[in-house]
Amino acid sequence: MNRLTSLCMLALCAVAFASPARANLKVFSCEPEWGALLAELGGDKLDVDVATSALQDVHVIEAKPSLIAKVRRADLVVCTGADLEVGWLPQLVRQSGNPKIASGDGSFMAADQISTLEKPSQLDRANGDVHPGGNPHFQMDPQRVLVIAKALSARLARLDAGNAATYQQRLADFTTRWSAAIPRWEAKAAPLKGRNVVVHHNSWIYLTTWLGMHEIGSLEPKPGVPPTSAHLATLVDTTKSQNTLAIIRAAYQDPKPADWLSERTGVPAVTLPFTVGGDAQSKDLFSFYDSTLDKLLGAIK
Amino acid sequence: MRATVLAVCAALASPALSAAPAHPAASVQQQLEALAARVAALEANDQRLRKQADAANAAAKAAQDELAALKASAAAAPLAQESAPPVAASAPASGSGANAFNPAISVILNGSYSSHSRNPDDYVRAGFPVVDGGGPSPRGFSLGESEISLAANIDEKFYGQLTLTAENEHGEDHVGVEEAFVDTTALPEGFNLRLGRFFSNIGYLNSHHAHTDNFFDRPLPYQAFLGSQYGDDGAQLRWLAPTDLYLEVGGEIFRGENYPSGGAEHSGAGVKTVFAHAGGDVGTENSWLAGVSMLKSSARDAEDGFSGDSTLYIADATWKWAPQGNFKDGGVTVRGEYFSDHRDGVWNAPVDDDTPLAWRGARRGAYIEGVYRFNRTWDLGYRVDKLWADRHGPFASEFDPYRNTLELSWHNSEFSLLRLQFSRDEPNADTTDNALTLQYQVSLGAHGAHKF
Structure with a gap:
């Protein structure tokens, strides 16, 4: 028992020494796109930890010790929500024992700020890895990103009132640049309108809806179920016959299934960044959108 | 054409027409005029209906446009709900009445x-x-442990979880309470308090619940020193350091009813533990977790016949490597734990009522396992475990038991797996037990979030 008491004492001492007053708000971001948005909205007023990279599948991240340590120190957690992180974020929050981010103002879920597409009318895992909250891959819809930016900026201002003016000014600046970029992207993407694509996972519905493209097939037989050769074989005819523009996959996805289908159909397989950092060009949200459109346009012969 | 149809309809519908044979010439003329008037009236009516339909269509179109405009403006304008806490925004709208707060099941x-x-x-x-729970699996078909778990936030300060297991012992089904605990969620400075029945955080x-294991059964040191897993009624205090390095320290006090303890000594506080775990990343592709733990027990008539004081030390280490940090898609997990068990007490033979034999001494155990994950579907694992017996005392042995195990798992999805395992166990100098096991394991209901 003595040992236990001294351990606790040691712990308390460590608290006293290890937590000096820091001015910056500490933010834990689950995905790179929200990390990039935080950089736009907060700049050097925020210390941002991004949990995952564009080369990782955010559906199935491990609740690593390093992530628990980061959540432990966070003032705010910014994640996608809609159950995208259901396999790991609840574990991080519980193990970190950080009441600030467990609920309330310290927990910002992007999906709660917008309406999602593809909300399933029937919840049955026989249909694959369905998300009751709808499709959570909305980082490729510029309008939704703008709504999220405004809500996030307001949240930052509420948690860190001292820098509220900065957040407001940075949001205004971002809104101006983003609103100007949208029509530019739409004009650039005009040749993509009405074109068909085959996707790896159903992660592109917001992009295709925005640009007026059509998703005619998915390499995964059901969402979250790895592609099988039998299922891929059924896609050959569809892909060939429907004047398909491209077979698209995210940077983190296994390239083999898309390559297989590409070889048999002559339709190019295109790797899109999917989030900031997904390719060499995607350094921030703007260049991420630019790169995505460039790569899709590059598939037009 | 339409006029003809209308006329025919009118004719069929008019009983007057069929019942008018009396005044041939004049009445025919009158009837024709009447018919013409009717046709005109019907045509006018037709026109009116068409106009109405057009108007309705136009109105519907306008409503659609308005909806679209609303949607666009909602998308473009900051949402009013930002002023509300996100909990309210994310609350399920559909759940009705009492069931809305059902825990995650x-x-x-x-x-x-086997x-x-x-x-x-x-x-x-x-x-x-x-x-009990520390020996080999039974021959043939067996349910093993199937469990149901309920968990939810209790209020803004507490979280609760209940896990019930169904087990079959000698042909009789038992439903047991495996875990039933309350966690605090609002203690400051990284402290967590857990009360109830739960598995100790040592090692x-x-x-970890057995369904997250890489092998069908627990390693020999767990079987021998903890009866596969030590859980009891008690309290746990954990503290997580505010450092870049993951550093967790904590301690527990347990009732001391279950093996390796027994008899709930010290007025029902017979077991005390302390533990420390540290972990982190090396680059993006490697993660590690390591810890040291100690369990001190005062036992009276424990399941192995021991009465007295015992101390169990455990050192554990886990290393995971995965390309790009995608642990579910491939990579290697290596884990090892080392046990050292010290006894100072007596042993009462289960049958003899002779005077108790002194039991003083130390025994050790260790295992190391490696699992290679080919992809999201397949993994292959190998484990070596060994126990070092005491050369003196009531269980003196010159032989140290060991076992080699090979497993192959097929994961259909995150929620289901089939596992084939072969083990070669040498429990004593004269015996070799070759065991082949085919296991299924599925999870349904709420999506679990597993520990590292």
Whole structure:
């Protein structure tokens, strides 16, 4: 028992020494796109930890010790929500024992700020890895990103009132640049309108809806179920016959299934960044959108 | 054409027409005029209806446009709901009445078929009495442990979880309370308090539910020193340091009813533990977790016949490597734990009522396992475990038991797997037990979030 008491004492001492007053708000971001948005909205007023990279599948991240340590120190957690992180974020929050981010103002879920597409009318895992909250891959819809930016900026201002003016000014600046970029992207993407694509996972519905493209097939037989050769074989005819523009996959996805289908159909397989950092060009949200459109346009012969 | 149809309709519909044979010429003329008037009226009516339909269509179109405009403006304008806490925004709108607050329910179904070259009922482990849950699996079909778990936030300060297990012992079904605990969620400075019945946080595997294991059964040191897993009624205090390095320290006090303890000594506080775990990343592709733990027990008539004081030290280490950090898609997990068990007390033979024999001494155990994950579907694992017996005392043995295990798992999805495992167990100098097991394990209900 003595040992236990001294351990606790040691712990308390460590608290006293290890937590000096820091001015910056500490933010834990689950995905790179929200990390990039935080950089736009907060700049050097925020210390941002991004949990995952564009080369990782955010559906199935491990609740690593390093992530628990980061959540432990966070003032705010910014994640996608809609159950995208259901396999790991609840574990991080519980193990970190950080009441600030467990609920309330310290927990910002992007999906709660917008309406999602593809909300399933029937919840049955026989249909694959369905998300009751709808499709959570909305980082490729510029309008939704703008709504999220405004809500996030307001949240930052509420948690860190001292820098509220900065957040407001940075949001205004971002809104101006983003609103100007949208029509530019739409004009650039005009040749993509009405074109068909085959996707790896159903992660592109917001992009295709925005640009007026059509998703005619998915390499995964059901969402979250790895592609099988039998299922891929059924896609050959569809892909060939429907004047398909491209077979698209995210940077983190296994390239083999898309390559297989590409070889048999002559339709190019295109790797899109999917989030900031997904390719060499995607350094921030703007260049991420630019790169995505460039790569899709590059598939037009 | 339409006029003709209308006329015919009118004719059929008019009983006057069929019942008018009286005044031929004049009446025919009158009837024709009447018909013409009717046709005109009907045509006018038709026109009116068409106009109405057009107007309705236009109105519907306008409503659609308005909806679209609303949607666009909602998308473009900051949402009013930002002023509300996100909890309210994310609350399910559909849940109705009392069921809306039902806890998350998850069910683990597990079953196996095992074939042993030696009868598990005659299993003897040199130097280590076999305790309940610490021996080989039964021959043939077996349900193993299937469990149901309920979990939810209780209020803004507490979280609760209840796990019930269904087990079959000697042909009788038992439903047991495996875990039933309350966690605090609002203690400041990284402190967590847990009260109730739960698995101790010592070592690595002990706090993990068996359904997250890489192998069908627990390693020999867990079987011999903890009866596969030590859980009891008690309290736990954990503290997580505010450092870049993951550093967790904590301690527990347990009732001391279950093996390796027994008899709930010290007025029902017979077991005390302390533990520390540290972990981190090396680059993006490597993660590690390591810890040291100690369990001190005062036991009276524990399951292995021991009465007295015992101390168990555990050191554990886990290393995971995965390309790009995608652990579910491939990579290697290596884990090892080392146990050192010290006894100072007496041993009462279960049958003899002779004077108790002194039991003082130390025994050790260790295992190391490596699992290679080919992709999201397949993994292959190998484990070596060994126990070192005491050369003196009531369980003196010159032989140290060991076992080699090979497993192959097929994961259909995150929620289901089939596992084939072969093990070669040498529990004593004269016996070799070759066991082949086919196991299924599925989880249904709420999506679990697993520990590292």
